[in-house]
Amino acid sequence: MATPVNPADINPRQVANKSDKKALLDAIRMTLSVQSPAVRRNTQTFNRNRYAATALLPDYNELKDRARQIKENAIANLPELLRQLEASVRANGGHFYLAKTAADADQYIRDVLLRHEAKLVVKGKSITSEETKLNHALEAAGITVAETDLAEFILQVADEQPSHIIAPALHYSRERITALFKRKFTTDLPLDTGEELTIFAREKLRAQFIAADAGISGANLIAADSGSLMLVESEGNIRMTMTLPPLHIALAGIEKVVPSRTDFGTFIELLPRSGTGQPLTSYVSILHPPLKAPPFAAPGKAAKPREFHLVLIDNGRSSMREDPVLHEALYCIRCSACMNCCANFETVGGHAFGGETYSGGIGGSWEAGTGTLMNARFSDLCTGCSRCVTQCPVRIDIPWLNENLRQRMNSELPSSAAKSVFGAMTGSAPEDRVAPLQKQFFANYHVMASEATRFSSLSNAITGLPFVRGLMENVVGLDRRRKLPPFPKKTWQQLYREQSPGDLARTAKPDSPEVLMFADVFTNYGSPERGIAAMRVLREVGINAELSASLPDGRAAISQGMIATARRQASALAKTLLPYLERGSAVCVLEPSVLAMFRSDYEHLLDKATWEKFAHASFVEPLQAVLSFARERGTELSQIFPARECPHGTRVFYHSHCQQRSCDAAWQTIEILRSCGFDVVTSSVECCGMAGSFGYKREYYELSMAVGEDLFAQVRAAEQQGSPRTLVASGTSCHEQLWAGMGREVMHPVELLVSTLG
Numbered sequence: 001m002a003t004p005v006n007p008a009d010i011n012p013r014q015v016a017n018k019s020d021k022k023a024l025l026d027a028i029r030m031t032l033s034v035q036s037p038a039v040r041r042n043t044q045t046f047n048r049n050r051y052a053a054t055a056l057l058p059d060y061n062e063l064k065d066r067a068r069q070i071k072e073n074a075i076a077n078l079p080e081l082l083r084q085l086e087a088s089v090r091a092n093g094g095h096f097y098l099a100k101t102a103a104d105a106d107q108y109i110r111d112v113l114l115r116h117e118a119k120l121v122v123k124g125k126s127i128t129s130e131e132t133k134l135n136h137a138l139e140a141a142g143i144t145v146a147e148t149d150l151a152e153f154i155l156q157v158a159d160e161q162p163s164h165i166i167a168p169a170l171h172y173s174r175e176r177i178t179a180l181f182k183r184k185f186t187t188d189l190p191l192d193t194g195e196e197l198t199i200f201a202r203e204k205l206r207a208q209f210i211a212a213d214a215g216i217s218g219a220n221l222i223a224a225d226s227g228s229l230m231l232v233e234s235e236g237n238i239r240m241t242m243t244l245p246p247l248h249i250a251l252a253g254i255e256k257v258v259p260s261r262t263d264f265g266t267f268i269e270l271l272p273r274s275g276t277g278q279p280l281t282s283y284v285s286i287l288h289p290p291l292k293a294p295p296f297a298a299p300g301k302a303a304k305p306r307e308f309h310l311v312l313i314d315n316g317r318s319s320m321r322e323d324p325v326l327h328e329a330l331y332c333i334r335c336s337a338c339m340n341c342c343a344n345f346e347t348v349g350g351h352a353f354g355g356e357t358y359s360g361g362i363g364g365s366w367e368a369g370t371g372t373l374m375n376a377r378f379s380d381l382c383t384g385c386s387r388c389v390t391q392c393p394v395r396i397d398i399p400w401l402n403e404n405l406r407q408r409m410n411s412e413l414p415s416s417a418a419k420s421v422f423g424a425m426t427g428s429a430p431e432d433r434v435a436p437l438q439k440q441f442f443a444n445y446h447v448m449a450s451e452a453t454r455f456s457s458l459s460n461a462i463t464g465l466p467f468v469r470g471l472m473e474n475v476v477g478l479d480r481r482r483k484l485p486p487f488p489k490k491t492w493q494q495l496y497r498e499q500s501p502g503d504l505a506r507t508a509k510p511d512s513p514e515v516l517m518f519a520d521v522f523t524n525y526g527s528p529e530r531g532i533a534a535m536r537v538l539r540e541v542g543i544n545a546e547l548s549a550s551l552p553d554g555r556a557a558i559s560q561g562m563i564a565t566a567r568r569q570a571s572a573l574a575k576t577l578l579p580y581l582e583r584g585s586a587v588c589v590l591e592p593s594v595l596a597m598f599r600s601d602y603e604h605l606l607d608k609a610t611w612e613k614f615a616h617a618s619f620v621e622p623l624q625a626v627l628s629f630a631r632e633r634g635t636e637l638s639q640i641f642p643a644r645e646c647p648h649g650t651r652v653f654y655h656s657h658c659q660q661r662s663c664d665a666a667w668q669t670i671e672i673l674r675s676c677g678f679d680v681v682t683s684s685v686e687c688c689g690m691a692g693s694f695g696y697k698r699e700y701y702e703l704s705m706a707v708g709e710d711l712f713a714q715v716r717a718a719e720q721q722g723s724p725r726t727l728v729a730s731g732t733s734c735h736e737q738l739w740a741g742m743g744r745e746v747m748h749p750v751e752l753l754v755s756t757l758g
């Protein structure tokens with residue numbers, strides 16, 4: 001048996017290529033054991049700063065629309081823009097090379113440098129050069145490459161790949177950098193503070209700048225009409241790289257081309273705010289190379305004439321452009337917002353949630369587009385929480401890209417009789433029956449749950465047996481450490497049918513309901529009392545609610561990459577809901593992940609005509625409906641649900657659901673609870689880490705709990721003073737995570753409100 005590797009001994013490069021699943025799992029262990037505190041601190045700081053900086057932008061949404069439009073047009077007209085750019089660069093006196101592959105780009109750059117007899121090259125931060133593995137190619141030709149970005153310098157010393165697009169060494173704490181420098185350089189300097197470390201690195205880098213024969217930079221954007229480059233940075237090293245040596249080579253992907261310099265402004269506003277939360281980065285350079293000013297000449301050296309080469313690389317981007325899904329990734333401006341707001345990324349960073357070059361939610365599409373599909377395996381860490389969708393300055397639906405990657409990876413797998421039979425029995429679409437048993441199991445949760453609820457006492461007894469948990473772990477990968485909530489005796493629908501009109505406060509009018517309450521499968525089979533409480537709250541304020549049929553909505557299937565199954569389920573459900581939507585009824589959705597399906601994901605699953613009807617219908621979270629109705633009628637909610645009557649006390653810790661926040665349907669709950677007199681502390685985590693089936697999976701259990709630790713810590717902090725707080729959460733997953741992590745009961749806001757009724 002192989003000896004297990006100590007996670008602390010794994011170098012990130014060893015696990016950069018995630019085409020092997022073991023590499024992904026080792027990378028998760030390594031990052032949790034070594035990097036997590038620094039990654040958390042840095043990404044969460046960027047994230048907080050981004051919220052603050054974008055909140056100050058009065059035209060944030062218009063800027064995002066404009067950015068999206070510029071990128072959409074640029075990618076649509078890319079061949080023409082490339083021709084125009086080539087003409088502009090040549091007219092300016094520069095050289096233009098369009099490399100088909102990474103190897104082409106490296107060879108061209110190496111040849112230029114060898115022609116110039118360059119011995120030392122200084123480099124500004126360039127993720128594209130990571131993609132082409134340029135440093136290795138140049139070093140193999142005897143050319144020394146000096147990374148001049150401080151973070152890249154640290155990584156070069158450590159021989160690691162970047163873990164983040166804009167802060168490549170964000171996984172390093174100051175203490176680890178000190179230890180690294182002490183180990184790699186002979187020095188008596190203390191190097192105990194950030195300032196001492198920076199001075200030390202600057203001294204080394206200054207010597208390289210003075211001696212360099214050439215500078216290699218990337219580019220944030222390139223204007224086709226003028227050949228101008230735009231670069232934003234915080235250290236000034238890129239500007240020196242481009243201006244000091246006589247020879248400047250800029251390497252960038254073809255997707256960086258935009259029509260005109262006038263397009264730069266929108267991105268100058270959005271990039272730093274979306275990345276670090278700064279209104280402007282310290283250095284914004286707009287260059288029109290080759291520069292006219294003479295280059296720097298070291299004392300005793302003759303100044304050489306300037307020369308400029310623009311090397312654009314395709315390396316799979318043209319195929320991405322043709323891809324009906326992956327072409328979206330070409331709009332990415334590499335700001336990092338989607339990483340900093342991603343709970344999983346915040347916990348493990350890009351060495352686990354990333355591949356050889358690209359990382360985070362968007363990284364999978366880039367690895368698949370510029371490498372191979374299996375390199376994108378780490379995109380499995382995208383739970384589809386959707387927090388990044390509203391943060392992306394070019395409005396990329398990142399979870400949808402990842403769900404498609406998952407589907408493509410599923411379809412690469414060999415079929416088997418077990419998978420086919422299991423899929424047929426549980427309702428997977430024929431196309432999805434190659435998916436692993438684990439995925440098919442979670443995608444068809446409703447089938448298992450419906451059977452288990454019919455015989456709930458037996459099901460609960462059986463699933464409590466250790467050998468059954470072991471079997472479930474081995475066959476469908478359900479981690480045996482995860483607590484399973486018991487199946488209820490009766491479903492939501494059964495309880496609803498049994499309710500007397502008095503219990504529900506008012507009599508429903510099935511022929512003209514004011515709202516239709518959707519009986520999502522998670523509440524129907526998991527928390528039926530919660531569903532009844534939601535209807536009771538609605539009716540207490542005067543909203544009639546009728547309960548729908550309980551059908552799978554596709555959420556569980558789409559999250560497993562089983563898109564054909566999700567489409568089938570969405571179409572069947574749409575047929576049930578359409579008569580209500582056509583009558584103008586609002587649909588109340590208790591489970592936020594299902595609300596997000598109806599509001600946005602269904603655009604990908606339904607035919608155009610049906611989606612149009614969904615897009616114009618009203619899908620609301622119950623307390624959203626309550627607040628808007630109460631405001632409209634001038635209803636005092638504190639008189640209906642007085643917190644002082646709550647048997648659980650008035651002190652509450654409330655965690656809203658990730659998709660609830662993305663749907664802008666969380667603040668209403670907080671407002672209602674406070675207006676009723678509850679003392680509410682809210683969580684600020686992006687996601688609890690459970691994320692549907694994610695936290696149940698054997699391979700991701702530790703990560704899920706590590707993500708949850710942020711939430712548990714916030715609860716503990718809120719309870720440091722005063723008595724404990726009642727835990728309240730809006731999503732099924734959040735309940736399960738808090739219940740498992742804190743060992744305490746968790747209520748839904750509607751249950752809390754109902755408890756005040758006596």
Ligand code: SF4
Nearest residue numbers: 342361382383386388
């Ligand atoms: S959807 Fe959620 S988990 Fe996926 S990349 Fe975006 S923030 Fe991360």
Ligand code: SF4
Nearest residue numbers: 332333335336338392
């Ligand atoms: S996908 Fe969007 S949020 Fe993520 S790095 Fe690209 S532009 Fe930024």
